[in-house]
Amino acid sequence: MVDVDNECYHCPSVHPGLTDLYGRSYEEGPWIEGTHRIRGPFNEKPSRRDLNKDYRNLVSQHPEPFNSMPQAWLYIGLFPVSVLVFYPESAGFYRSIPIDVQTSVMTGATYSYSGESESMQLARAQAALIDGEVMIEDKHVCELHYQATASKYWEKGFLGDSEKALREHHDMLRTLIPELNSSAPS
Ligand SMILES: [Fe+2]
Numbered sequence: 001m002v003d004v005d006n007e008c009y010h011c012p013s014v015h016p017g018l019t020d021l022y023g024r025s026y027e028e029g030p031w032i033e034g035t036h037r038i039r040g041p042f043n044e045k046p047s048r049r050d051l052n053k054d055y056r057n058l059v060s061q062h063p064e065p066f067n068s069m070p071q072a073w074l075y076i077g078l079f080p081v082s083v084l085v086f087y088p089e090s091a092g093f094y095r096s097i098p099i100d101v102q103t104s105v106m107t108g109a110t111y112s113y114s115g116e117s118e119s120m121q122l123a124r125a126q127a128a129l130i131d132g133e134v135m136i137e138d139k140h141v142c143e144l145h146y147q148a149t150a151s152k153y154w155e156k157g158f159l160g161d162s163e164k165a166l167r168e169h170h171d172m173l174r175t176l177i178p179e180l181n182s183s184a185p186s
Contacts, residue, residue, distance in 0.1 A: 007036065007038075007163060007164075007166060008026060008028050008040075009028075009163075011026070014137050014140075014141050015134050015137050017049055017052065017130055017133050018040070018130070020043065020048055020049045021040070021043060021047060021049075021052045021056075021130065022040030022073065023041075023044065025040075025043075025044075026038060026039060026041070027039050028165075029165065030165045030168050031076065034079060034169065034172055035076055035077060035079075036076070036077035037077070038075040039072055040072055040073045040074075041072040042056060042059075042071045051126065051129055054126055055123060055126040055127060055130060058119045058122050059088050059119070061117070062123070063117050063119075066089060066117075073086070077165065079165070079166075080169065081095045081097060081098075082095045085110070087124075087127055089116065089119075089121075089123045089124055089127070090110050090113070090120075090124050090127065092108060092110035092111055094106055094107065094108025094109075095108060106135075110124060110127075110128070
């Protein structure tokens with residue numbers, strides 16, 4: 001689940017709503033001290049989805065200084081389970097807590113800024129709807145991933161070029177826990 005969630009190379013194909021919100025101009029990669037950063041500036045073109053249109057219309061009404069803040073969604077991944085989230089009208093976090101190999105529980109919170117405007121309050125509610133869609137899409141991808149790895153045709157392989165942050169995290173774990181360098185059970 002963390003593998004699916006923490007790097008957004010899957011976003012263009014899995015999250016059409018997010019792609020409509022910030023287009024393909026998002027940038028991501030390993031960041032400071034083993035963290036991973038995803039930054040999605042809003043699409044330069046108008047969004048097509050009503051949910052995103054309404055959200056961006058609200059964001060444009062935010063008072064200063066929020067109106068001058070970057071028009072973007074920013075995520076900072078703290079491997080292995082936590083993500084910090086910064087939107088123009090809120091800040092928050094979420095965590096994926098593994099229960100067993102196929103089940104995780106997500107917890108998190110979104111915080112408003114003190115003295116928020118009505119547009120900021122409404123935008124937080126709208127962003128929660130967008131995030132709700134993303135959550136359902138990610139859940140579906142996790143199910144497909146489990147089906148794929150359970151297939152007899154699944155072959156173990158190296159991480160792809162897009163999985164830099166995950167690879168860095170695995171490398172760090174192998175440094176901290178030398179036993180992980182051995183593929184044979186001891
Ligand atoms: Fe996702």
